[in-house]
Amino acid sequence: MKTPFTGRKMALVLVAFFGVVMAVNFTMARLAIGNFGGTVVDNSYVAGQAHDEWAEAQQRQDALGWDAGATWRSDGRVEVRITGPDASGLEGRAEHRLRKSEDVALTFVPLGDNLFLSEQAVGEGRWSVRVTAEGPRGGARFLLPLGA
Structure with missing residues (x-):
């Protein structure tokens, strides 16, 4: 039942x-x-107004003929290779993409042939490396993705 x-x-x-x-x-x-991890930009309206300025800066950088790439070595240090005219005076900052770690200020040692190695190690995770380089025809700024 x-x-x-x-x-x-x-x-x-x-x-x-x-x-x-x-x-x-x-x-x-x-x-x-x-x-x-926080916001990408604090104020998208202000960031939108700066778009033209950023585009002009990118055009000036493209005129220098430089390109850059970053690799993350097994010891945690960052290796940056710049293609194009000779570069010098690299300095940078590693920023965690999700803001889970503090930013790391980077100083680079030249290894020759436009290859540079950071003196500081960067922890695991997803990072973006902002690098400023000086060269014979001016300077350039790069935003390089790094990590998994």
Whole structure:
């Protein structure tokens, strides 16, 4: 003999259903807040106004004929190779893309043939390296992705 489906059973089904929904929502919200690294730009309106200035700076840099790439060595140091005219006086800053670590100021030692190695090590994770280089025809700034 089957037992009847009573109001008590319906109440238990509703409580269980909404309990699961709320548990999933709270878990997802907690994970999202825990992984949120901050804003990309503090004020997108102001960043949009600076777009033309950034585009002109990029055109001046392209006219220098330089390109750059960064590699992350196993010892945590950053290797930067610049192609084009001879570069000197590299300095930079490693910024964690998700803001989970403090920025690291980088000083570079020339290894020859436009290859430079940072004296400081960078921790694991996703980093962007901002490098400023000087050369015979001016200077250039690069934003180089680094890490996994």
